[in-house]
Amino acid sequence: MQHSASKVDQAVDHIRDLIAAQSFQNDRLPSEPMLAELTGTSRATIRQALSVLELDGLIVRKHGAGTFVNRRVQNIGSRLEEVWKYSEMIELAGYKPGVQHIEMALRSAGEYASGLGLKPADEVISTANTFLANDAPVIYCIDVIPAHLVRQAYREEELHGPVYEFLAKRCEQQVVYNITEVFPVVADEKLSALLSCDVGTPLHYFEETGFNAADEPIIYSEEYYRPAYFNFTVVRKMTTRSRP
Amino acid sequence: MQHSASKVDQAVDHIRDLIAAQSFQNDRLPSEPMLAELTGTSRATIRQALSVLELDGLIVRKHGAGTFVNRRVQNIGSRLEEVWKYSEMIELAGYKPGVQHIEMALRSAGEYASGLGLKPADEVISTANTFLANDAPVIYCIDVIPAHLVRQAYREEELHGPVYEFLAKRCEQQVVYNITEVFPVVADEKLSALLSCDVGTPLHYFEETGFNAADEPIIYSEEYYRPAYFNFTVVRKMTTRSRP
DNA sequence: CAGTGGTCTAGACCACTCG
DNA sequence: GAGTGGTCTAGACCACTGC
Numbered sequence: 290m291q292h293s294a295s296k297v298d299q300a301v302d303h304i305r306d307l308i309a310a311q312s313f314q315n316d317r318l319p320s321e322p323m324l325a326e327l328t329g330t331s332r333a334t335i336r337q338a339l340s341v342l343e344l345d346g347l348i349v350r351k352h353g354a355g356t357f358v359n360r361r362v363q364n365i366g367s368r369l370e371e372v373w374k375y376s377e378m379i380e381l382a383g384y385k386p387g388v389q390h391i392e393m394a395l396r397s398a399g400e401y402a403s404g405l406g407l408k409p410a411d412e413v414i415s416t417a418n419t420f421l422a423n424d425a426p427v428i429y430c431i432d433v434i435p436a437h438l439v440r441q442a443y444r445e446e447e448l449h450g451p452v453y454e455f456l457a458k459r460c461e462q463q464v465v466y467n468i469t470e471v472f473p474v475v476a477d478e479k480l481s482a483l484l485s486c487d488v489g490t491p492l493h494y495f496e497e498t499g500f501n502a503a504d505e506p507i508i509y510s511e512e513y514y515r516p517a518y519f520n521f522t523v524v525r526k527m528t529t530r531s532r533p
Numbered sequence: 534m535q536h537s538a539s540k541v542d543q544a545v546d547h548i549r550d551l552i553a554a555q556s557f558q559n560d561r562l563p564s565e566p567m568l569a570e571l572t573g574t575s576r577a578t579i580r581q582a583l584s585v586l587e588l589d590g591l592i593v594r595k596h597g598a599g600t601f602v603n604r605r606v607q608n609i610g611s612r613l614e615e616v617w618k619y620s621e622m623i624e625l626a627g628y629k630p631g632v633q634h635i636e637m638a639l640r641s642a643g644e645y646a647s648g649l650g651l652k653p654a655d656e657v658i659s660t661a662n663t664f665l666a667n668d669a670p671v672i673y674c675i676d677v678i679p680a681h682l683v684r685q686a687y688r689e690e691e692l693h694g695p696v697y698e699f700l701a702k703r704c705e706q707q708v709v710y711n712i713t714e715v716f717p718v719v720a721d722e723k724l725s726a727l728l729s730c731d732v733g734t735p736l737h738y739f740e741e742t743g744f745n746a747a748d749e750p751i752i753y754s755e756e757y758y759r760p761a762y763f764n765f766t767v768v769r770k771m772t773t774r775s776r777p
Numbered sequence: 778c779a780g781t782g783g784t785c786t787a788g789a790c791c792a793c794t795c796g
Numbered sequence: 797g798a799g800t801g802g803t804c805t806a807g808a809c810c811a812c813t814g815c
Binding site for chain 2: 781783
């Protein structure tokens with residue numbers, strides 16, 4: 290919060306409020322010059338704010354016609370391109386979130402080495418947890434962090450649960466983007482026990498690598514989701530791409 | 534192609550070329566004023582072009598430091614938020630694309646009605662195809678179009694294969710965005726036959742609804758992918774979102 | 778400190794939609 | 797034709813990074 294919010298951010302919030310208040314007809318926003326006057330900024334600033342909202346999918350701009358709210362996209366649950374904290378996802382799906390720690394270890398990187406830019410002999414911290422919805426396990430997640438990132442002493446309990454706080458507090462690292470590969474899998478013996486589902490149940494499986502601002506991999510995760518609890522949705526816009 | 538490309542598009546292409554040519558050190562792009570001069574435009578235009586590339590994940594901008602190429606993201610295959618034509622996907626994965634028509638029908642909407650904003654008794658055209666990689670079936674796809682959209686006479690063969698051309702030519706409709714839900718499933722008897730894989734093989738399953746510029750649903754598709762042939766990847770950026 | 782990207786402005790002209 | 801969003805410019809100042 291060190292920055293005061295930029296005018297663009299203020300405009301974004303302002304327009305979000307307008308939308309939430311449904312304060313116009315036919316889901317048609319005021320014109321750009323109008324919004325500029327309303328928020329006391331220039332049209333360029335407003336246009337940038339509208340771009341943010343358009344990218345979010347909240348509004349649609351139509352050349353010559355106006356800018357419109359897209360209630361449809363607004364009503365989607367978890368968007369695959371966005372979703373972030375486990376607990377938030379579970380709450381969003383309408384359940385009470387919880388965590389069950391499974392195990393943790395300090396061990397050599399082995400198979401995880403390449404994805405994290407390590408040598409197989411380098412040490413990593415791995416922690417496995419299940420995340421609960423109304424006390425039923427719905428996500429199983431293994432997080433792997435290079436041990437050399439640790440900057441401070443810590444209690445092991447800090448690794449019982451989501452690991453982002455640990456990364457921030459004890460490693461002074463922040464994930465700025467991640468690359469996630471999505472697979473369909475079926476529950477084997479182990480997964481069926483962890484997620485209390487039948488062997489052969491289809492599951493979402495994500496392999497996720499998180500990178501810091503310096504573009505170094507700092508965390509690798511393997512995640513299994515019970516699809517009955519989560520609907521992952523993607524909004525794809527048909528940008529006429531110029532691909533060489 | 535009615536438009537001549539905008540200056541922003543030209544700048545985007547120009548910078549893409551620069552990146553492809555690796556014509557600078559440390560993956561650091563020329564500064565914005567420099568690029569503006571190089572491409573004969575203003576800095577604002579360049580910044581817009583860079584935004585496009587940043588959104589694409591191709592570059593990373595660092596305040597005070599410069600703009601850098603992200604080779605990592607560049608090397609990803611199919612991105613789930615982008616991918617579009619079946620044949621392109623198959624080519625991208627390194628195979629020779631092909632199509633095998635399965636069946637088509639003119640029938641009542643039934644179960645498909647709600648997603649397409651129809652009544653169950655309204656008529657729809659449905660067509661089912663498999664898409665081939667080196668002659669092996671790797672995608673099975675059912676497309677459903679409201680029959681009332683058809684504006685012109687057509688030959689049935691036009692529905693043997695991808696349906697976007699049909700939508701454009703015979704319905705004068707264009708998909709501008711779609712909403713896709715992603716599920717893991719396992720192949721049953723029917724799917725295993727269609728995709729020549731074992732019963733129980735995990736598959737990607739997408740339920741996709743396409744919308745036109747007027748935000749009306751114009752096509753619904755059910756798609757099954759052999760994961761052995763496709764890696765679906767998502768790049769998620771940690772925008773510090775202001776969520777109310 | 779010089780140079781970078783981030784923010785913002787005021788104004789111009791164009792392309793499109795709609796009544 | 798009036799009004800909308802789309803494109804583009806020239807210039808100002810700020811915030812940050814690196815040497």
